[in-house]
Amino acid sequence: MNVWIAIGLTVAGCYAVKLAGLLVPAGALERPAVRRLSALLPVALLAALTAQQTFSTGHDLVLDARAAGLAAAAVALLLRAPFLVVVAAAVVVTAGVRALGG
Amino acid sequence: MGTEQVLIQEALDGAGGRPRAAVVRDALGVGVAVGLSGFAFGVTAAGAGVSVLQACVLSLLVFTGASQFALVGALAAGGNPFTAAAGAFFLGTRNAFYGLRLSQLLALPKAVRPLAAHWVIDETTAVALAQPDRRSARLGFTVTGLSLYLLWSLTTLLGALGAEAIGDTAAWGLDAAGPAVFLALLAPMLKSTTERAVAGLALVLGLGFLPVLPAGVPVLIAALAAPAVLWLKGRSS
Numbered sequence: 001m002n003v004w005i006a007i008g009l010t011v012a013g014c015y016a017v018k019l020a021g022l023l024v025p026a027g028a029l030e031r032p033a034v035r036r037l038s039a040l041l042p043v044a045l046l047a048a049l050t051a052q053q054t055f056s057t058g059h060d061l062v063l064d065a066r067a068a069g070l071a072a073a074a075v076a077l078l079l080r081a082p083f084l085v086v087v088a089a090a091v092v093v094t095a096g097v098r099a100l101g102g
Numbered sequence: 103m104g105t106e107q108v109l110i111q112e113a114l115d116g117a118g119g120r121p122r123a124a125v126v127r128d129a130l131g132v133g134v135a136v137g138l139s140g141f142a143f144g145v146t147a148a149g150a151g152v153s154v155l156q157a158c159v160l161s162l163l164v165f166t167g168a169s170q171f172a173l174v175g176a177l178a179a180g181g182n183p184f185t186a187a188a189g190a191f192f193l194g195t196r197n198a199f200y201g202l203r204l205s206q207l208l209a210l211p212k213a214v215r216p217l218a219a220h221w222v223i224d225e226t227t228a229v230a231l232a233q234p235d236r237r238s239a240r241l242g243f244t245v246t247g248l249s250l251y252l253l254w255s256l257t258t259l260l261g262a263l264g265a266e267a268i269g270d271t272a273a274w275g276l277d278a279a280g281p282a283v284f285l286a287l288l289a290p291m292l293k294s295t296t297e298r299a300v301a302g303l304a305l306v307l308g309l310g311f312l313p314v315l316p317a318g319v320p321v322l323i324a325a326l327a328a329p330a331v332l333w334l335k336g337r338s339s
Contacts, residue, residue: 003156006183010173011163013191019219021201022210033332035199039291040300040328042196045189046168046288047301048308048324053175053281059313069278070285077289084135087142090282095275
């Protein structure tokens with residue numbers, strides 16, 4: 001049930017902000033402070049989520065094969081690889097390190 | 103007439119501008135590449151204890167990847183539904199600003215907007231903004247949106263169903279797909295010192311509070327890195 005509550009809220013919230021952008025008169029969201037904050041919020045969230053999902057299990061900070069996978073993804077990004085290759089690099093390297101007992 | 107038909111028809115009506123085939127090729131390239139990563143989402147969702155139906159509902163009705171990954175990640179970590187949804191929502195707020203840009207660029211009829219809104223995401227915005235004229239932008243938005251939506255939903259289903267067949271998703275390294283997706287979305291945003299400062303502070307806050315606060319809350323605290331850095335920057339200049 002908890003999962004459905006979370007899904008319902010996410011569906012409603014995410015659609016509402018998408019629609020708001022298309023419907024709101026341009027001036028309302030054009031204030032520089034609002035624009036700056038909106039550009040920076042995803043940066044903060046994505047950085048925190050990347051770190052958490054790479055370096056934690058539950059409430060514990062851990063360093064395991066996922067770190068190697070993320071490093072591979074970072075290298076792929078620096079080489080300007082396509083999106084799918086970046087994700088595949090992370091998956092393959094993580095699996096490889098685990099197979100080697102890392 | 104559906105959104106896509108209206109948009110495609112209007113795109114076909116005009117002459118001149120960029121060749122339609124070139125726009126369609128670019129749009130399909132993005133739509134297919136990113137659409138296929140719905141498979142990783144389906145597998146991740148299943149690994150997080152989300153049912154096949156729930157995973158599909160998320161892809162069909164939320165349709166903004168980072169928010170979806172964040173939600174199932176937070177639920178897997180034991181977050182309550184409100185903090186989990188709040189993190190997904192804040193990630194989705196950037197789509198409001200994409201919509202603002204797109205509403206001027208595409209100049210959609212009012213009746214079409216509620217439908218088109220569902221497709222306002224990173225990829226459709228990127229393709230539409232890259233076009234030199236309105237007709238190409240509309241075509242790029244529509245083809246990217248349609249191909250990505252269909253493939254993302256389909257591969258989510260396959261991933262969620264396949265997760266059982268795959269067995270231990272961790273052994274296959276699929277738990278690294280979520281963070282890799284986040285990193286791929288984050289990397290192009292790190293343009294100046296401000297962005298990098300926000301990312302660095304958010305990383306420290308997100309990991310620092312993780313052991314001591316309930317799941318989901320550290321990410322919301324990490325989001326405060328954005329206003330904090332803006333405030334510090336305002337004071338120093």
